[in-house]
Amino acid sequence: MAEPSARKRTLLVVEDDLGLQRQIKWCFDGYEVVTADNREAALAAVRRHEPQVVLQDLGLPPDPAGVAEGLASLQQILGLAPFTKVVVMTGNGDRDNAVKAIANGAWDFYQKPVDSEVLRLIVERAFHVAELEAETRQKREAGGVQPIEGIIAVSHEMTQLCRKIEKVAPADVSVLVLGESGTGKELLARALHLLSPRRAKRFVAINCAAIPENLLESELFGYEKGAFTGAVKTTPGKVETAEGGTLFLDEIGDMAPALQAKLLRFLQERVIERVGGRQEIPVDVRVVCATNQDLQVLIEQGRFRADLYYRIGEVTLKVPALRERRACIPVIAQHLLRRFAEQNRRPRLTFGLDALQVLENHEWPGNVRELENRVKTAVIMSDGPFISAEDLGLGASGEPGRWLNLREVRSRAEQVALRQALALAEGNISRAADLLGVTRPTLYDLMEKFGVDSPLAGGERVRAGADKNA
Numbered sequence: 007m008a009e010p011s012a013r014k015r016t017l018l019v020v021e022d023d024l025g026l027q028r029q030i031k032w033c034f035d036g037y038e039v040v041t042a043d044n045r046e047a048a049l050a051a052v053r054r055h056e057p058q059v060v061l062q063d064l065g066l067p068p069d070p071a072g073v074a075e076g077l078a079s080l081q082q083i084l085g086l087a088p089f090t091k092v093v094v095m096t097g098n099g100d101r102d103n104a105v106k107a108i109a110n111g112a113w114d115f116y117q118k119p120v121d122s123e124v125l126r127l128i129v130e131r132a133f134h135v136a137e138l139e140a141e142t143r144q145k146r147e148a149g150g151v152q153p154i155e156g157i158i159a160v161s162h163e164m165t166q167l168c169r170k171i172e173k174v175a176p177a178d179v180s181v182l183v184l185g186e187s188g189t190g191k192e193l194l195a196r197a198l199h200l201l202s203p204r205r206a207k208r209f210v211a212i213n214c215a216a217i218p219e220n221l222l223e224s225e226l227f228g229y230e231k232g233a234f235t236g237a238v239k240t241t242p243g244k245v246e247t248a249e250g251g252t253l254f255l256d257e258i259g260d261m262a263p264a265l266q267a268k269l270l271r272f273l274q275e276r277v278i279e280r281v282g283g284r285q286e287i288p289v290d291v292r293v294v295c296a297t298n299q300d301l302q303v304l305i306e307q308g309r310f311r312a313d314l315y316y317r318i319g320e321v322t323l324k325v326p327a328l329r330e331r332r333a334c335i336p337v338i339a340q341h342l343l344r345r346f347a348e349q350n351r352r353p354r355l356t357f358g359l360d361a362l363q364v365l366e367n368h369e370w371p372g373n374v375r376e377l378e379n380r381v382k383t384a385v386i387m388s389d390g391p392f393i394s395a396e397d398l399g400l401g402a403s404g405e406p407g408r409w410l411n412l413r414e415v416r417s418r419a420e421q422v423a424l425r426q427a428l429a430l431a432e433g434n435i436s437r438a439a440d441l442l443g444v445t446r447p448t449l450y451d452l453m454e455k456f457g458v459d460s461p462l463a464g465g466e467r468v469r470a471g472a473d474k475n476a
């Protein structure tokens with residue numbers, strides 16, 4: 007999605023005079039210089055090398071004496087790569103055409119003959135601005151998809167949840183995070199810690215379901231030497247070690263009733279007693295709990311204390327299942343793919359069309375964790391440059407011949423590209439249209455055709471056709 011900001015500086019020189027081309031190349035020792043001597047070659051080079059800056063002669067063949075071809079080339083380069091800085095070179099004293107080029111989107115101009123010192127300065131400045139702009143774009147895009155670092159949120163529900171987290175984090179209230187397994191509860195609990203004034207202190211997590219009932223108490227509250235067989239030295243518990251920080255009690259629904267009473271007492275008094283100890287030790291921690299169980303049901307069944315429920319859930323956050331935020335799926339999937347593909351030294355690996363399709367259609371009972379596992383496996387299993395549905399362990403949706411219908415393939419690809427562009431553009435219609443290289447009306451038509459809603463745009467949902475004439 008975001009381009010790396012510290013990319014090598016690539017300069018494309020478009021000049022039909024080969025002697026001059028060489029001379030310019032010498033000026034830019036230290037840059038990656040690619041050359042082209044006509045419009046078609048220039049466009050091919052832009053596609054292939056994505057230069058940040060283009061230095062282009064305005065007089066190109068077949069019309070080296072005029073500027074028509076040069077202006078056409080300029081326009082097409084900008085159409086292809088709108089962020090490119092194009093510096094045009096004109097004949098000596100040809101100010102009119104230089105101005106015309108600027109009016110057509112050139113970033114700057116330079117009048118021949120070549121003075122390497124001045125030319126270097128102009129080009130240097132163009133690179134500088136291009137890099138600054140790229141960095142800003144990157145930050146904006148990263149911020150759009152990751153409102154909180156590490157948390158990808160594209161759907162309306164998730165971006166709202168992230169806003170809630172930002173609001174709740176600095177307050178010292180206890181937070182209960184609810185959601186199915188693998189939805190990101192721990193990730194959000196950590197975000198609550200990192201966005202709080204307690205961030206410099208520890209985030210201590212304890213899984214209440216993973217520790218046998220009889221050990222959980224000493225694990226939580228610590229024990230004194232000799233409190234039980236094997237207690238050879240006084241040991242602080244997790245609550246104490248979280249002093250000043252955040253205590254994360256995962257799977258709180260699995261905590262045994264006797265311990266629930268002790269936890270409640272701690273939450274009321276804010277003091278602990280180690281097992282076998284007599285001394286009350288004050289502890290200052292922020293408590294965040296999580297569970298995938300329905301605590302209301304557990305309360306009705308008498309398995310969870312209602313008073314504890316109200317204590318731990320001063321604020322309750324519900325994390326939606328992945329199937330309830332389908333707009334997030336392709337973006338999280340791409341993010342994971344990039345990570346695992348890089349780890350496996352296969353940076354060019356991408357999802358095939360069938361893979362994107364099954365990603366969107368799968369029910370994801372294991373939520374983001376399942377997605378993570380499937381992408382991780384697929385990166386290892388895939389042979390060619392594309393990950394297939396089969397690599398994801400989801401089988402192809404339909405018989406193999408199905409993908410040979412060009413119209414259908416096109417339509418699916420359009421749909422995938424449309425969703426991704428809208429996600430990347432944070433629902434900004436103009437930007438999404440730019441990303442796809444289509445006009446706004448065309449984009450609206452596509453949204454209507456596929457029944458696609460734009461994700462969040464400035465806090466409001468944009469529906470297809472809602473501002474068609476805006």
Ligand SMILES: Nc1ncnc2c1ncn2[C@@H]1O[C@H](COP(=O)(O)OP(=O)(O)OP(=O)(O)O)[C@@H](O)[C@H]1O
Nearest residue numbers: 156157158186187188189190191192193298374375
């Ligand atoms: N929105 C997200 N963006 C990026 N990664 C995510 C997101 N949500 C979850 N993950 C990743 O998915 C994995 C599962 O998340 P996490 O462990 O927080 O889920 P959980 O709800 O605590 O699951 P469980 O109930 O199984 O303990 C983690 O590796 C986490 O980093």
Ligand SMILES: [Mg+2]
Nearest residue numbers: 188191192256
């Ligand atoms: Mg968890």
